[in-house]
Amino acid sequence: MNVFGTDGIRGEVDxxxxxxxxxxxxxxxxxxxxxxxxxxxxxxxxxxxxxxxAKVVVGWDxxxxxxxxxxxxxxxxxTAGWEVTLLGTCATxxxxxxxxxxxxxAGVMITASHNPVEDSGLKVFDAAGRKSTPxxxxxxxxxxxxxxxxxxxxxxxKDTTAGCQADDPxxxxxxxxxxxxxxxxxxxMFPDTGGALLHDSTMPLLLDxxxxxxxxxLPxxxxxxELSVEEVSHMASAMNRKCGAxxxxxxxxxxxxxxxxEDHLLxxxxxxxxxxxxxxxALDGDGDRCLLLVAESEGPAVVDGxxxxxxxxxxxxxxxxxxxxxxxxxxLALSSSAQAMAHxxxxxxxxxxxxxxxxxxxxxSEAAAPCVIGVEDSGHLVLPSRCPDGWSLVGDGAASxxxxxLAGLGRRGAVRQPGGxxxxxxxxxxxxxxxxxxxxxxxxxxxxxxxxxxHAAEVAAGGLEAxxxxxxxxxxxxxxxxxxxxxxxxxxxxxxxxxxxxxxRAMAQxxxxxxxxxxxxxxxxxx
Numbered sequence: 351m352n353v354f355g356t357d358g359i360r361g362e363v364d365x366x367x368x369x370x371x372x373x374x375x376x377x378x379x380x381x382x383x384x385x386x387x388x389x390x391x392x393x394x395x396x397x398x399x400x401x402x403x404a405k406v407v408v409g410w411d412x413x414x415x416x417x418x419x420x421x422x423x424x425x426x427x428x429t430a431g432w433e434v435t436l437l438g439t440c441a442t443x444x445x446x447x448x449x450x451x452x453x454x455x456a457g458v459m460i461t462a463s464h465n466p467v468e469d470s471g472l473k474v475f476d477a478a479g480r481k482s483t484p485x486x487x488x489x490x491x492x493x494x495x496x497x498x499x500x501x502x503x504x505x506x507x508k509d510t511t512a513g514c515q516a517d518d519p520x521x522x523x524x525x526x527x528x529x530x531x532x533x534x535x536x537x538x539m540f541p542d543t544g545g546a547l548l549h550d551s552t553m554p555l556l557l558d559x560x561x562x563x564x565x566x567x568l569p570x571x572x573x574x575x576e577l578s579v580e581e582v583s584h585m586a587s588a589m590n591r592k593c594g595a596x597x598x599x600x601x602x603x604x605x606x607x608x609x610x611x612e613d614h615l616l617x618x619x620x621x622x623x624x625x626x627x628x629x630x631x632a633l634d635g636d637g638d639r640c641l642l643l644v645a646e647s648e649g650p651a652v653v654d655g656x657x658x659x660x661x662x663x664x665x666x667x668x669x670x671x672x673x674x675x676x677x678x679x680x681x682l683a684l685s686s687s688a689q690a691m692a693h694x695x696x697x698x699x700x701x702x703x704x705x706x707x708x709x710x711x712x713x714x715s716e717a718a719a720p721c722v723i724g725v726e727d728s729g730h731l732v733l734p735s736r737c738p739d740g741w742s743l744v745g746d747g748a749a750s751x752x753x754x755x756l757a758g759l760g761r762r763g764a765v766r767q768p769g770g771x772x773x774x775x776x777x778x779x780x781x782x783x784x785x786x787x788x789x790x791x792x793x794x795x796x797x798x799x800x801x802x803x804x805h806a807a808e809v810a811a812g813g814l815e816a817x818x819x820x821x822x823x824x825x826x827x828x829x830x831x832x833x834x835x836x837x838x839x840x841x842x843x844x845x846x847x848x849x850x851x852x853x854x855r856a857m858a859q860x861x862x863x864x865x866x867x868x869x870x871x872x873x874x875x876x877x
Contacts, residue, residue, distance in 0.1 A: 353377055353494060354487035356703045356840025359391060360462045360471035363415030367508075370498040381843065383415075383470055385422045385507040387494075391472050392426025392458065394493035398486070399456045399476060405433035407448050409440040410460035410514065411562055411636050412589050413470050419460050420514045422507050423472070437524070438516025439563045441637025443746035444525045446479045450737040453477075461636040464560075464596025465842075467588040479742050481705035484816065526567045529748060532735055536749070539721070539733075542665035542758040547577040549628060549760040554578040556630030558616040560594025561586045562637050568748050577755070582615045595632040595641040595747070600654035600727040601772065609650050616643065620650050626763035628653075633747035638704070639729035640747035642754070644765045656681040657767050658754045659725035663688055664766075665757035670721040671695040673714035675707045677726045678814070678822065678835055682852035683770030684725070686831075701816035702837070704730040708743040709816075715743050727772070771854040775864050778844035780875040785838055785845050787819040794870050795821060795836055802863045803827050830856040834863065836871070845875050 353359055353374070361383030364376065373386035396404070406427050410416045420436070427434050432455070437448055442459045449457035457475035465471075474482040474490070482490070516522065537545040549555050557572070559565045561583040569581045583593040590596055593615045609617040616630050620643065623629060629643040629650055642653035659676070666672055674688045675698045688697045696714075700706040707724025708715075714722045715734055720741050724732030731750040734741045758764050785791060796811055803809075809825035823834040832851045839846055847867055849860040 351378070351491055351495065352484070352487050353491045354482065357463065357705070358471050358473035358482070359383070359387075360465060360469055362468055363413070363419070363470050365415060365418055370500075370502055370504070374495065374498050383419075385418055386504055388419045388422040388472065389426045389502075389504060389507060390494040390497050391490070392423040393430060393497055394490040395456055395458065395474055396427050396430035396432050397493055398489050400430070401455050403433075404431070404455040405435065405452070406456045406458060407435045407437055407445055407452060407454045408458045408460070409437040409442070409445040412439055413462070413467050415470050416460050417514050418508070418510045419470055421510060423458055423460065425507065436514060436517045437521050438514070440521070441525060441563055441746070441748070442473060443638050443744050443749075444528070445473075446475055446742065446744050447528050447735070447737075448521075448524060449475055449477075450479045450739075450742055453738065459636065463636045463638070464590055464594060464634040467590055479737070479744070480708065483705070522566065525564070525748070526571050529571065529752065532749060533752075535734070535736065536753050536756055539667055540662060540665050540753055540757040541667055543756055545756065547572065547575050547752065547755040547760065548758065549577060549755070550762040551623060551627050553621060553623065554580040555628065555760070556616055556619055556643070557581045558583045558593050558630060558632040560596065560633055560635045561589040561591075562594070562633060562635045564633060564637050564748055580619070582619045586615060590635045593632075595634040595639055595729050598632055598641050598652050600641075600652055600656070603646065603649065603651040605649040607649075617650065624762065626765065628760050628765065631751050633751075634729070637747045638745045640731070640750040641729040642759070642765075653765050654727040655725045655729045655731060656684045656727045657765060658729075658731060658750065658759065659723055660684055660687060660766060660768050661754055661757050661759045661764065662723055662731070663691060663694065666693060666721070668693045670719065672721045672723065673711060674698070674722070675700050675710040675724040675732070677702050677707065678817075678820070678833070679772070679774070679848055679850075680725055680727050681768040681770040681772055682831055682833060682850045683768040686852050687768060701814045701820070702726070703840070704732055704745040706816050707732040707745075711743055715741050770850060770852045771857045771860070772848065772850040773861065773864060775847045775868050776844045777847070777868070777872050777875050778842065779877055780838070780843055780845040781877045782838040782843065782845060784875050785819055785836065785871075787813055787821045787836070791871065791874060792821050795867060796823065798866050798870055799823055799834065799863065802866050803859060827856050827859055832856055832860060834860075836867070845871070847871070
């Protein structure tokens with residue numbers, strides 16, 4: 351059993367008292383995250399990654415259940431003899447950075463990213479700043495299960511509304527200082543604007559920070575670099591509620607009138623602008639990804655991670671050879687465009703999750719001056735960052751915004767979509783255990799592909815080692831390269847169907863395929 355999903359442990363916070371055995375069942379069966387579960391996870395990390403003089407850095411975002419979860423995780427590590435440093439409310443990438451800066455043995459971020467504020471979870475980092483691998487997660491899960499069979503006195507863990515404090519007030523400036531230090535390298539990698547954060551508009555760039563920790567520093571940081579911004583998410587009633595990148599989707603478009611009627615704060619504040627104007631930027635709750643809005647003729651449209659990566663590659667320094675990694679949900683036309691660029695040496699495809707981008711780019715990141723870009727269309731951009739022992743790879747929404755502005759994406763007309771087509775359909779709620787990527791349901795998927803696309807050529811089915819339940823079908827139809835993926839979400843009770851093509855002329859056929867697959871799978875997967 352593995353209690354981890356695509357990006358750590360997540361569930362709806364339930365602070366009612368329970369035993370450790372019940373805590374495991376609550377997470378696995380009902381997606382409920384309890385204090386004993388958080389304590390078990392902390393203990394498992396401490397026991398699995400234990401070294402002499404072990405220390406851990408712990409950060410969290412602003413969720414009502416997090417003070418109690420922080421207390422449980424802190425208690426777990428201290429009980430195991432670890433030194434604990436509390437970073438305070440921060441973004442996930444700052445845990446990665448501070449772990450490496452302080453040479454800690456592990457890091458824990460208490461967050462559920464873009465999930466509703468009622469949820470929370472834990473992301474685990476090893477001593478190298480890498481997010482937990484499936485192998486480590488299996489070890490951690492086994493340790494948690496073993497610990498759950500023992501008797502533990504956890505009565506002192508209780509619901510608390512008391513806010514947790516950072517151990518050092520200087521941590522509040524740590525993210526801004528880190529981005530300051532990265533500016534020289536980011537400017538060298540993307541020299542288009544000579545280090546200026548350009549924005550061709552008479553209006554401020556709208557900034558939606560999902561009411562996350564970046565509100566405390568990023569608007570002032572950008573203003574100090576002569577970029578006029580207007581932050582809107584401070585008006586939200588809670589983090590991620592009607593704000594942030596988590597409420598936006600790649601490929602989404604609105605008319606100006608539709609945007610004005612939306613509940614989403616960023617869309618409601620958008621004002622008409624000439625076509626091609628960059629309108630705004632949105633980070634997700636834990637600050638590790640970024641999406642943009644651009645003005646089209648009829649209204650605003652989402653600029654996703656693929657379009658951002660395309661601009662980075664187009665403006666990237668030509669005195670070096672670049673390596674690119676894109677997830678299986680990225681636009682196929684992005685890969686085709688990147689492969690055609692003389693300064694790009696290698697393009698790789700990875701499983702979903704920014705950790706797999708970092709894994710794929712690890713070898714290239716060992717160069718004296720790494721030239722790597724990892725991308726997911728959801729807005730994860732993985733870029734190199736200096737650390738005490740050389741370089742690390744990290745996805746940071748604030749740095750992603752800065753990088754694309756350095757690459758000239760703030761110029762009017764600079765946004766260019768990769769040019770392919772993609773669409774996702776979610777079956778939710780889904781009984782994920784029924785989809786394994788093989789067996790009768792997988793056979794039914796393949797039969798549907800052949801029935802709907804009878805003239806498809808070079809059709810091949812397979813998967814990825816990092817995605818054990820993924821079924822990926824690739825081929826060509828009418829000369830257009832296509833890819834179909836069926837996989838379980840690692841963070842929510844849903845199964846996702848995604849279709850991609852490197853040219854839009856296959857759109858109608860692939861849209862029909864998705865509809866047919868939905869008809870086949872939804873009755874089988876719905877609880």
